[in-house]
Amino acid sequence: MKEKTVYLCSECGYxxxxxxxxxxxxxxxxxxxxxxxxxxxxxxxxxxxxxGLSKPSTLSQIETRDEERFLSGIGELDRVLGGGAVHGSFxxxxxxxxxxxxxxxxxxxxxxxxxxxxxxxxxxxxxxxIKLRATRLKISxxxxxxxxxxxxxxxxxxxxxxxxxxxxxxxxxTVYRAEVSAAPGGATQIKECAMAxxxxxxxxxxxxFIVGHVNKEGALAGPKILEHMVDCVLYFEGEPSGSFRCLRxxxxxxxxxxxxxxxxxxxxxxxxxxxxxxxxxxxxxxxASGNCIACTMEGTRPILAEIQALVAKTAFxxxxxxxxxxxxxxxxLLLAILEKRAGLFLSGSDTYVNVVGGMRLDEPAVDLxxxxxxxxSFRDKPLPEGVMAFGEVGLTGELRAVxxxxxxxxxxxxxxxxxxxxxxxxxxxxxxxxxxxIVQVQNIAEAIQAVL
Numbered sequence: 001m002k003e004k005t006v007y008l009c010s011e012c013g014y015x016x017x018x019x020x021x022x023x024x025x026x027x028x029x030x031x032x033x034x035x036x037x038x039x040x041x042x043x044x045x046x047x048x049x050x051x052g053l054s055k056p057s058t059l060s061q062i063e064t065r066d067e068e069r070f071l072s073g074i075g076e077l078d079r080v081l082g083g084g085a086v087h088g089s090f091x092x093x094x095x096x097x098x099x100x101x102x103x104x105x106x107x108x109x110x111x112x113x114x115x116x117x118x119x120x121x122x123x124x125x126x127x128x129x130i131k132l133r134a135t136r137l138k139i140s141x142x143x144x145x146x147x148x149x150x151x152x153x154x155x156x157x158x159x160x161x162x163x164x165x166x167x168x169x170x171x172x173x174t175v176y177r178a179e180v181s182a183a184p185g186g187a188t189q190i191k192e193c194a195m196a197x198x199x200x201x202x203x204x205x206x207x208x209f210i211v212g213h214v215n216k217e218g219a220l221a222g223p224k225i226l227e228h229m230v231d232c233v234l235y236f237e238g239e240p241s242g243s244f245r246c247l248r249x250x251x252x253x254x255x256x257x258x259x260x261x262x263x264x265x266x267x268x269x270x271x272x273x274x275x276x277x278x279x280x281x282x283x284x285x286x287x288a289s290g291n292c293i294a295c296t297m298e299g300t301r302p303i304l305a306e307i308q309a310l311v312a313k314t315a316f317x318x319x320x321x322x323x324x325x326x327x328x329x330x331x332x333l334l335l336a337i338l339e340k341r342a343g344l345f346l347s348g349s350d351t352y353v354n355v356v357g358g359m360r361l362d363e364p365a366v367d368l369x370x371x372x373x374x375x376x377s378f379r380d381k382p383l384p385e386g387v388m389a390f391g392e393v394g395l396t397g398e399l400r401a402v403x404x405x406x407x408x409x410x411x412x413x414x415x416x417x418x419x420x421x422x423x424x425x426x427x428x429x430x431x432x433x434x435x436x437x438i439v440q441v442q443n444i445a446e447a448i449q450a451v452l
Contacts, residue, residue: 005017011223121149258300290309311352372448
């Protein structure tokens with residue numbers, strides 16, 4: 001039989017026998033790539049089973065163990081995973097080059113190897129390079145096995161021989177299947193290798209971690225179907241030149257997607273930051289205009305972060321707007337609200353907004369501190385010491401209530417703040433500190449008048 005030619009979209013994984021300039025599924029242009037499929041693998045069954053072995057079962061017939069998770073020994077990682085890695089789960093860890101993905105997984109092996117056997121497969125480093133990095137990180141668990149291999153069939157064969165509890169593949173872009181006529185790292189190879197690993201994880205109850213590269217847009221490289229296959233998608237974020245790293249769950253079938261883990265990169269690997277708020281506020285300038293402390297909720301954890309703004313007269317006809325760590329469109333919207341509802345003429349000024357520490361704040365509760373920092377810089381008047389704020393700003397200038405207000409206030413009080421600017425809402429009797437000065441305002445005019 002002749003080989004079959006198919007076309008696969010590198011963005012979404014759409015497959016068709018015809019080539020399209022524009023993908024019919026996701027609408028992306030020039031993403032359909034050609035590849036050949038041998039007749040024996042046209043069925044896409046990676047680990048074929050004899051027919052008749054799979055039978056439907058009722059939920060009451062399915063047995064589960066009491067303890068279904070591995071603890072990694074890294075509290076911040078366990079928090080993001082929802083309490084540890086589930087047996088038989090398939091986890092994808094993505095991030096920029098040099099951000100610390102391989103370091104995190106190698107450090108995870110130190111604790112996991114105390115109660116489990118781990119096979120670490122590297123397609124990017126030699127065995128000697130892995131040994132040197134493990135020595136630098138002071139990692140030498142006895143039940144950690146290392147394999148430098150890129151052939152998927154060989155990886156699965158060695159995994160069968162060793163029968164580990166945890167398999168780590170670094171990275172999915174470097175491994176390949178010999179029967180697929182496509183280059184390693186391509187959409188076809190990534191799809192086929194991920195399918196093989198997923199079926200192996202479910203059939204052998206092996207927890208598998210894979211490392212994924214990201215493209216220049218910051219999204220995971222390869223077909224979108226890769227993210228649908230896995231159980232958890234973890235993004236490792238942060239500035240490579242900075243010391244702080246954030247681990248965020250974009251997808252988690254076994255836990256919340258709102259939790260984050262904070263790490264600090266050091267000479268001896270990644271260190272957990274158990275108190276991110278204090279770390280983010282280190283070096284906070286006193287008596288400086290254009291900064292305000294915000295409190296955002298990341299899952300169940302309140303985190304305080306410093307938002308800085310700089311407003312300067314523009315030298316051009318069109319003012320410049322730059323946002324780092326906050327949504328650009330949201331910042332432009334708040335500037336329009338300030339000009340319309342507060343009477344501040346910002347159309348002739350350049351505006352720059354930045355979140356200190358490299359964090360990204362997407363919660364609407366950072367609207368009010370972003371707005372106060374901008375007004376403070378515009379008037380060149382610093383906010384009083386010990387003031388923090390949170391609240392969502394509407395298009396008419398009103399302030400709207402946000403969730404977990406009591407937790408935010410308690411976290412701010414614990415870190416030494418004595419005044420909180422927030423929207424009017426019922427706080428109830430939740431043990432709030434009596435010494436805390438809680439200023440509830442109804443609109444942005446009242447908020448600006450309260451502190452400036």
